[in-house]
Amino acid sequence: MSHSASAHTFQVDLRGLVDLLSHHLYSSPRVYLRELLQNSVDAITARRAADPGAPAAITVRTGGTLTITDTGIGLTEADVHRFLATIGRSSKRTADGGLDGAGLAAERGDFIGQFGIGLLACFVVADEITVVSRHAADPAAPAVEWRGHSDGRYTIRTLPAGAVPEPGTTVRLTPRADNAEWTAHARVVELARHYGRLLPHEVAVVGEDGARTRIDEAPPWQQQHGSPLARREALTAYCRSVFDFTPLDTIELDLPAAGLRGVAYVLPTALSPAQRAGHRVHLKGMLLSDQASELLPDWAFFVRCVIDTTSLRPTASREALYEDGTLAAVRDALGVRIRDWLTGLAASDPALLHRFIDVHHLAVKALARYDDELLRIVLPWLPFETTDGNVTLEEFARSHPTVLVARSVEEFRQVAPIASAAGLGVVNGGYTYDRDLVHRLPEIRPGTAVTDLDPATVTAHLDAVDPSAEIRAAAFLAVARETVAAHDCDVVLRDFQPVTAPVLLLDNREARHERTRSGLAADSDGLWADILGSLRSETPRAQLVLNHLNPLVRQAVTITERGLAVAAAESLLGQALLLSRRPLKANESALLNRAFISLLTHAMHPGGAQSAPGSDEPRKEQ
Numbered sequence: 001m002s003h004s005a006s007a008h009t010f011q012v013d014l015r016g017l018v019d020l021l022s023h024h025l026y027s028s029p030r031v032y033l034r035e036l037l038q039n040s041v042d043a044i045t046a047r048r049a050a051d052p053g054a055p056a057a058i059t060v061r062t063g064g065t066l067t068i069t070d071t072g073i074g075l076t077e078a079d080v081h082r083f084l085a086t087i088g089r090s091s092k093r094t095a096d097g098g099l100d101g102a103g104l105a106a107e108r109g110d111f112i113g114q115f116g117i118g119l120l121a122c123f124v125v126a127d128e129i130t131v132v133s134r135h136a137a138d139p140a141a142p143a144v145e146w147r148g149h150s151d152g153r154y155t156i157r158t159l160p161a162g163a164v165p166e167p168g169t170t171v172r173l174t175p176r177a178d179n180a181e182w183t184a185h186a187r188v189v190e191l192a193r194h195y196g197r198l199l200p201h202e203v204a205v206v207g208e209d210g211a212r213t214r215i216d217e218a219p220p221w222q223q224q225h226g227s228p229l230a231r232r233e234a235l236t237a238y239c240r241s242v243f244d245f246t247p248l249d250t251i252e253l254d255l256p257a258a259g260l261r262g263v264a265y266v267l268p269t270a271l272s273p274a275q276r277a278g279h280r281v282h283l284k285g286m287l288l289s290d291q292a293s294e295l296l297p298d299w300a301f302f303v304r305c306v307i308d309t310t311s312l313r314p315t316a317s318r319e320a321l322y323e324d325g326t327l328a329a330v331r332d333a334l335g336v337r338i339r340d341w342l343t344g345l346a347a348s349d350p351a352l353l354h355r356f357i358d359v360h361h362l363a364v365k366a367l368a369r370y371d372d373e374l375l376r377i378v379l380p381w382l383p384f385e386t387t388d389g390n391v392t393l394e395e396f397a398r399s400h401p402t403v404l405v406a407r408s409v410e411e412f413r414q415v416a417p418i419a420s421a422a423g424l425g426v427v428n429g430g431y432t433y434d435r436d437l438v439h440r441l442p443e444i445r446p447g448t449a450v451t452d453l454d455p456a457t458v459t460a461h462l463d464a465v466d467p468s469a470e471i472r473a474a475a476f477l478a479v480a481r482e483t484v485a486a487h488d489c490d491v492v493l494r495d496f497q498p499v500t501a502p503v504l505l506l507d508n509r510e511a512r513h514e515r516t517r518s519g520l521a522a523d524s525d526g527l528w529a530d531i532l533g534s535l536r537s538e539t540p541r542a543q544l545v546l547n548h549l550n551p552l553v554r555q556a557v558t559i560t561e562r563g564l565a566v567a568a569a570e571s572l573l574g575q576a577l578l579l580s581r582r583p584l585k586a587n588e589s590a591l592l593n594r595a596f597i598s599l600l601t602h603a604m605h606p607g608g609a610q611s612a613p614g615s616d617e618p619r620k621e622q
């Protein structure tokens with residue numbers, strides 16, 4: 001049996017393709033003007049490659065129809081057939097991706113367009129596009145008119161030479177009623193400025209009344225300024241006009257190898273690291289994206305850039321940068337530039353560095369963890385929460401040769417007053433990045449020791465109380481132990497500073513997790529209980545340390561009435577929990593509530609509160 005194979009060619013539904021490319025590739029109809037401007041710029045580039053003195057002007061006219069006229073290379077009738085009428089064919093690239101020989105002698109890299117689909121964006125705002133063109137290289141050749149329709153039909157006719165007096169091209173759109181807002185005069189001026197402000201040619205928008213608005217302007221980094229201050233002011237003013245904020249500082253960017261120039265503006269307010277700043281990226285003057293977040297490394301989220309480049313490549317929708325080796329190299333080089341600025345500030349403008357760190361310390365901490373040099377420069381300047389208040393590590397290490405680091409915010413809150421009264425220096429290492437960074441201090445400041453705070457260091461400063469006092473307090477302590485046992489907590493009596501602190505709760509997160517786990521094991525049965533049980537170590541208990549130097553505690557330990565002793569023990573545990581400032585669990589909130597009501601009842605019925613609800617035995621909460 002023989003099998004015969006026949007070759008076929010894909011069939012294309014033209015109407016569907018035009019609809020896809022024109023309506024669904026781009027995020028907004030407004031890109032139609034970008035595509036038109038870009039084609040004009042490329043045509044001017046092509047003409048100037050052969051004739052550097054050729055005029056370079058682009059004029060957009062608004063009114064019943066929208067036209068855009070350029071003094072570019074123009075199109076011959078053959079060009080129109082080859083390039084305008086073939087979707088995906090571009091005079092700026094050959095079928096194999098090389099340079100097309102159609103008279104455009106400039107390097108492909110000089111053009112902005114390359115895909116041969118840009119003109120289709122016009123079908124979002126118009127059903128019909130007319131292109132009238134006269135080629136610059138052959139003045140005798142007739143002018144040509146191409147009329148394309150969104151359903152894929154087109155007509156071509158030649159016009160008498162006199163119909164188009166100058167070489168160049170005019171594209172005319174007849175706006176569709178449903179999208180007419182995009183071709184209204186004010187909107188066109190706004191869009192032309194948005195996309196074409198940095199174009200290197202004369203760009204103007206002319207209204208029906210003949211009023212002419214000039215769009216192009218040289219960016220401030222290209223202009224000459226009278227003094228460094230004047231330059232700085234011009235760069236700052238530009239930031240206000242494009243980004244609407246006054247920067248903390250400006251960092252000029254210049255990467256000749258990538259044909260890149262521009263400015264990074266330091267944000268005056270903090271931005272969450274999750275919110276990545278959108279940068280304005282111009283490609284040969286034309287705005288490619290005002291939301292390009294991929295331009296800088298993630299850590300540089302404290303700046304917004306505006307750049308003009310000749311080397312980065314756009315994606316087909318031309319709304320993002322193509323992720324390639326060039327972009328990666330540019331990103332690294334810009335990262336180095338921004339880091340250099342930061343490290344340079346320490347020497348050149350410490351006051352500004354302080355202001356910067358006030359606003360962006362989180363970003364700097366994130367950055368310093370991966371960058372040794374930066375760490376060395378900024379670590380002494382970064383603020384940390386310590387037992388001496390919010391101070392820099394440099395200041396802190398001067399008075400504390402051994403720096404202790406609390407692992408969690410909660411641990412810090414609990415021990416800070418006691419540690420501080422005992423002369424210990426503790427840094428709160430509970431915030432993102434802080435513990436890692438403090439541990440690296442000895443690398444930068446030899447002679448400083450950093451260790452994690454362990455409970456023994458604190459308990460060493462809790463002195464045993466006089467044995468006779470312990471005996472006098474025994475009855476109260478017994479009730480207190482029984483009362484707080486429901487919270488897996490033990491009670492001890494100690495002398496410690498400051499006297500103003502009645503209690504200290506020695507507890508940590510791992511111990512709490514272990515207690516939660518064993519609580520779950522107790523509530524489950526079968527396999528699950530066995531699994532949880534096999535994980536069990538000895539259930540760690542928290543310790544409620546009562547300060548015998550504190551007047552309130554001294555009085556509490558003399559309470560003999562059981563109901564009041566229970567209420568006092570629950571209130572002391574409740575206060576210790578509140579001091580830790582961690583979120584309370586349901587049974588802890590219930591404890592606080594019960595202690596409060598019980599104390600109130602005792603206050604209202606002194607001596608007769610035994611029968612008051614909730615003032616008796618501690619309850620076992622769920």
Ligand SMILES: Nc1ncnc2c1ncn2[C@@H]1O[C@H](COP(=O)(O)OP(=O)(O)OP(=O)(O)O)[C@@H](O)[C@H]1O
Nearest residue numbers: 039040043083090091113114115116117118119169
């Ligand atoms: N104003 C113009 N002057 C001269 N030729 C033009 C003009 N506008 C369009 N063309 C021709 O039409 C072709 C197709 O234009 P189109 O905008 O669809 O694609 P492109 O610019 O080549 O690539 P891209 O899709 O990346 O924009 C161009 O390659 C160019 O040859």
